[in-house]
Structure formats: C-alpha cells, structure tokens
Amino acid sequence: MFPVTTQKTATVLIVEDDGEMRSLLCDEFLSAGYRLREAKDGDEALKAVLQSEPDLILTDLRMPAGGAEYIGRLHSLAPHCPIIVMTAFGDAGLRAKVLQAGANAYFDKPVRISALKLKVEELLADGA
Numbered sequence: 001m002f003p004v005t006t007q008k009t010a011t012v013l014i015v016e017d018d019g020e021m022r023s024l025l026c027d028e029f030l031s032a033g034y035r036l037r038e039a040k041d042g043d044e045a046l047k048a049v050l051q052s053e054p055d056l057i058l059t060d061l062r063m064p065a066g067g068a069e070y071i072g073r074l075h076s077l078a079p080h081c082p083i084i085v086m087t088a089f090g091d092a093g094l095r096a097k098v099l100q101a102g103a104n105a106y107f108d109k110p111v112r113i114s115a116l117k118l119k120v121e122e123l124l125a126d127g128a
Contacts, residue, residue, distance in 0.1 A: 002077065009033060009035050010035070010124050011036070011052075011055050012029055012034045012035070012036055012038060012054060012055050012056050012057075012058055013036075013038075013039060013045065013048055013049065013054040013056070013057045013058070013059075013061075014026055014029065014037070014058050015041070015042070015057065015058070015059035015060060015063075015064075016059070016063070017040055017041050017058070017060060017063035017064060018060070019040075019074075021060075022038055022040070022101070024113075025058065026038060028117070029058075031041060032117060035040065036053075037054060037127060040063075041063050041064040041066070042063060042064065042070040042073075043049065043064070043065040045059060045070075045074065046065075046074065046118040049077045049078050049081070050077060053077075053078045053080065053081055054081060055127070056079075056082045056084070056120060056123060056124055057074060057078070057082070057083045057084070058079065058084045058120070059074070059085055059086070060086070061085050061086065061087035061089075062086065062087055062088070062089045068097045068098050069081060069101070071098050071103050072102055073104055075103075078114060079102075080127070082104040082105075082123035082124070082126075083103045083104055083114070084105045084107065084116070084120065084123070085098050085103045085105070085107070086107045086108075086109055086111050086116075087107075087108065087109060088109035088110075090108050090109070104123055105119050105123065107119075113121075
C-alpha cells in the first residue's frame, strides 16, 4: 500500500527516543514509500520542523523535551502539519490535553503498525 499524496511522496518526521522503536517505524514507513526524517527527542523535532516542515509528524510523547507542551509548540510552528502522538504512559486526561494542544490523532503503545499506517494515509489524504 502506497501513500496517498498529490504528485509527490510525503515526508514523515518520526520522533522517538527509543532507537529500536524509531528504527522499526522508519523501516515500516520507508517500505510504504514515504520519505523520512528522524529526531530522537522534542528539541531535535522542533529544529527539524524549523528547517523544513514535513507533511506529517509521528511522535512519541514521553521523551526528553516531550509532553503536551511540546505538542503545542510543534503545532504552533507547523499549524497545517498533521501530528500523530504515541505514548505508553497515557490516559484519557492526557489524550484530551494532547488533542487540545494540536495533535490530530493519539495512539497508546503498543501501537498496531497497520492502524498507524492507515491513520497516516487518512491524514495525508485529508490535506491533499
């Protein structure tokens, strides 16, 4: 299944402090045909967005320089860029706070990769 985009391959910024999880996500989305950029924490992600806005951001929440405030900063820097949040330490209150801060989707870990890919395609198609 290839990404749905208009006349170009979408660039996805993957932000994850766990190297193995970041590698797994990168492998999955690269094989699906996306261009990838990586960041290992919130600070790196914010710098990456300032350099060049991706088409979508897929980010962990609980990591160095992470949290709901980080999602708000990402959203303010790239207001039209969809943000998908993943966390192993969430609850309903955190989910609401993150969505209010600007995230478009929220997943509890462990994440089903197929559901994640489907949401990425859906959000990119909505923006096309």
